[in-house]
Amino acid sequence: MARQKAKDSADLDEAWRRPRPERPRSAATRARNRILASDYRSPVGAAFLVNRLHCRFMQIKDSVAVVTGGASGLGEATVRRLHAQGASVVLLDKNVERGNAIATELGARAAFADTDVTSGESVAAAIALAQEMGNVRICVNCAGSGMAGRTIGRDGTPHDLATFEWTVKLNLIGTFNVASQAAGAISKTEPNEGGERGVIVNTASIAAFDGQIGQVAYAATKGGVVGMTLPMARDLAVSGIRVMTIAPGSFQTPIFGFTTQEMQDGLAAIVPFPSRMGIPDEYAQLVQQIVENPYLNGETIRIDGAVRFPPK
Numbered sequence: 001m002a003r004q005k006a007k008d009s010a011d012l013d014e015a016w017r018r019p020r021p022e023r024p025r026s027a028a029t030r031a032r033n034r035i036l037a038s039d040y041r042s043p044v045g046a047a048f049l050v051n052r053l054h055c056r057f058m059q060i061k062d063s064v065a066v067v068t069g070g071a072s073g074l075g076e077a078t079v080r081r082l083h084a085q086g087a088s089v090v091l092l093d094k095n096v097e098r099g100n101a102i103a104t105e106l107g108a109r110a111a112f113a114d115t116d117v118t119s120g121e122s123v124a125a126a127i128a129l130a131q132e133m134g135n136v137r138i139c140v141n142c143a144g145s146g147m148a149g150r151t152i153g154r155d156g157t158p159h160d161l162a163t164f165e166w167t168v169k170l171n172l173i174g175t176f177n178v179a180s181q182a183a184g185a186i187s188k189t190e191p192n193e194g195g196e197r198g199v200i201v202n203t204a205s206i207a208a209f210d211g212q213i214g215q216v217a218y219a220a221t222k223g224g225v226v227g228m229t230l231p232m233a234r235d236l237a238v239s240g241i242r243v244m245t246i247a248p249g250s251f252q253t254p255i256f257g258f259t260t261q262e263m264q265d266g267l268a269a270i271v272p273f274p275s276r277m278g279i280p281d282e283y284a285q286l287v288q289q290i291v292e293n294p295y296l297n298g299e300t301i302r303i304d305g306a307v308r309f310p311p312k
């Protein structure tokens with residue numbers, strides 16, 4: 001038995017060594033094979049592999065990106081980064097003055113659409129404008145806000161229902177409205193070599209997981225955004241569209257305009273490392289990585305310097 005095994009293995013070894021008949025191959029195939037046979041750690045081999053893989057990445061350059069809340073904070077940083085990477089960008093925001101100013105400053109490949117993300121017609125008009133600029137492939141949802149309020153006040157008064165509804169409408173329904181309409185536009189584009197048509201990035205908050213006292217409405221809406229990430233990714237997989245959510249910690253944006261410096265210092269102090277508030281471009285860097293990395297899908301990523309919000 002052992003002798004037979006040794007003989008089989010010797011036969012196999014011999015078969016491997018036997019020269020194989022040359023099949024006719026084109027010059028391009030011969031060149032490619034020479035590179036593949038070389039060490040991929042060599043500069044030529046590495047460049048070849050990177051180039052091959054790159055065709056399968058979602059390309060920011062020459063794509064059209066729609067960014068809600070693009071006139072301020074995290075959205076504005078995303079607009080600037082995607083535009084700098086060669087995308088055409090459409091800022092969807094209610095802040096007409098600031099939106100127009102940013103679009104004018106960026107110049108070519110940038111447009112502002114006066115949009116209310118909670119309105120079906122308003123978003124449809126903005127998406128139509130984006131489609132006129134080219135292939136819509138990227139959608140980043142940053143429009144959002146919140147108001148503090150406990151489930152019952154100190155005197156037992158229940159949370160104002162209208163405020164709760166307003167928060168759900170803006171943060172959850174607004175995100176779904178834009179994501180679903182953008183997905184419709186993205187699904188009409190041609191896929192890249194990897195079968196991918198585009199990517200949707202939604203913005204939750206770490207309040208979805210560590211909601212503090214007074215954040216019941218805000219945390220509920222952000223939990224909703226986290227909750228729809230996987231089913232939306234599953235819905236859209238057939239169209240080659242990925243869906244990811246970012247859950248930021250505390251970032252230095254105008255959303256904290258109402259707070260005192262002392263409160264902001266307090267927010268920074270509880271962040272383990274780096275012990276400061278996030279910089280909006282750090283959020284935008286993550287958006288870029290999500291867009292370019294085809295294997296990120298259906299998940300929420302925290303970006304928070306390892307902070308976990310205490311109850312208050």
Ligand SMILES: NC(=O)c1ccc[n+]([C@@H]2O[C@H](COP(=O)([O-])OP(=O)(O)OC[C@H]3O[C@@H](n4cnc5c(N)ncnc54)[C@H](O)[C@@H]3O)[C@@H](O)[C@H]2O)c1
Nearest residue numbers: 069072073074093094116117143144205250251253254255
């Ligand atoms: N900054 C943070 O620390 C932080 C942390 C966690 C989550 N977030 C979330 O990130 C997102 C962006 O926050 P930010 O800090 O950049 O806020 P921001 O206030 O700087 O910007 C929000 C933008 O959304 C726009 N907007 C509001 N309602 C709108 C509507 N109905 N239609 C269209 N545009 C509308 C505003 O005009 C503004 O330009 C929000 O969803 C927020 O909840 C922020």
